[in-house]
Amino acid sequence: MHYQQVVITVSQEQVDRLSDALIENGALSTAIEDANAGNENEQPIFGEPNMPAEQVWQQSNIVALFDENADIEAIVSAAARDCAFPMPQYYLETIPEQDWVRLTQSQFDPIQISSRLWITPSWHQQPADTDIINLQLDPGLAFGTGSHPTTHLCLQWLDKNIRGGETLLDYGCGSGILTIAALKLGCGRACGVDIDSQALRASEDNALQNHVHAEFYLPDDLPPEQQFDIVVANILANPLRLLAQMLAERTRTGGQIVLSGILAEQTEELSEIYQQWFDLNSPRTLEGWVCITGRKRA
Structure with a gap:
């Protein structure tokens, strides 16, 4: 069995709602990452003492995992519609089934x-x-x-x-x-x-x-x-x-x-x-x- 992985770049106003909507529409899991990780625009993890109390990054990547038969276009469209967001652009790749323990x-x-x-x-x-x-x-x-x-x-x-x-x-x-x-x-x-x-x-x-x-x-x-x-x-x-x-x-x-x-x-x-x-x-x-x-x- 293969999996499909979708990466969607969104603003801080969209990230939580769209991530939840993807789960509700069939995503097996979602993760949120700093879209600027590794460059000079990377933001610190929120919550440090004496630091601004941002709750999310200004630009985030939602990384969502789906089974191999999922209709990605339909799911992303439905999730966006549920949030009243325009259809976002996304990057899709196939993740082959592996022995994840041995691979790690x-x-x-x-x-x-x-x-x-x-x-x-x-x-x-x-x-x-x-x-x-x-x-x-x-x-x-x-x-x-x-x-x-x-x-x-x-x-x-x-x-x-x-x-x-x-x-x-x-x-x-x-x-x-x-x-x-x-x-x-x-x-x-x-x-x-x-x-x-x-x-x-x-x-x-x-x-x-x-x-x-x-x-x-x-x-x-x-x-x-x-x-x-x-x-x-x-x-x-x-x-x-x-x-x-x-x-x-x-x-x-x-x-x-x-x-x-x-x-x-x-x-x-x-x-x-x-x-x-x-x-x-x-x-x-x-x-x-x-x-x-x-x-x-x-």
């Missing part, structure tokens, strides 16, 4: 971050070398399996710079990968923060799987006025702009900050913002993504 597993091989740091899914044999520091991490509901360049950049920095005993804040922790890596590399205490409660649950499960004790919080639950030796934020440029003062305040004097999720063309602007509090190092780049680091001035 085949896409996640062990990842070498450095000479000693690896990320290994649970279905692969763990490295036998006793000098290897291995993060056991499976793909799941939360973002962050170590395959993205921004995660690589942050992990490489942690591997080179953690000396042992530091405190660390991972803001926007996703799967908890940076929090867990920090503890395995020698941090004395590491806290992860995310706005998504599912991400926190995934992070807690991953920490348990890796036999480390990490703390995970929603933003408002992080103990106030607490400062850290290292603050890592691997998110996106927009929230990094808006959260700059808060992240600086969470970094102790003399402490270090690690920022990623930044496109190369956004480096100068973000650097100018964070130079208010930090002496910055030369940025590191990987596949068009940038990691900015620095030390907080007295």
Whole structure:
């Protein structure tokens, strides 16, 4: 059995109603994505403290899945009619039936971050070398399996710079990968923060799987006025702009900050913002993504 996948780009006023209408007219599932994901117009996930409270992206892609016999033209037309919207343009592709578990597993091989740091899914044999520091991490509901360049950049920095005993804040922790890596590399205490409660649950499960004790919080639950030796934020440029003062305040004097999720063309602007509090190092780049680091001035 094959499936049909439809992608429709809509405005923020249309996205919820049309998504619901597609389900009511026969869609097996729908997902909503930022239509500008991966470019300079990408919007931050709503709900961050001190950030505008948008409920949806200004332009969204509705990704709807249908069985192979569904009349897509008729369903999209009926859904639009139910919402009193004009007939939208859409992109259609066929998704073949597959063993989705095996397919997913085949896409996640062990990842070498450095000479000693690896990320290994649970279905692969763990490295036998006793000098290897291995993060056991499976793909799941939360973002962050170590395959993205921004995660690589942050992990490489942690591997080179953690000396042992530091405190660390991972803001926007996703799967908890940076929090867990920090503890395995020698941090004395590491806290992860995310706005998504599912991400926190995934992070807690991953920490348990890796036999480390990490703390995970929603933003408002992080103990106030607490400062850290290292603050890592691997998110996106927009929230990094808006959260700059808060992240600086969470970094102790003399402490270090690690920022990623930044496109190369956004480096100068973000650097100018964070130079208010930090002496910055030369940025590191990987596949068009940038990691900015620095030390907080007295």
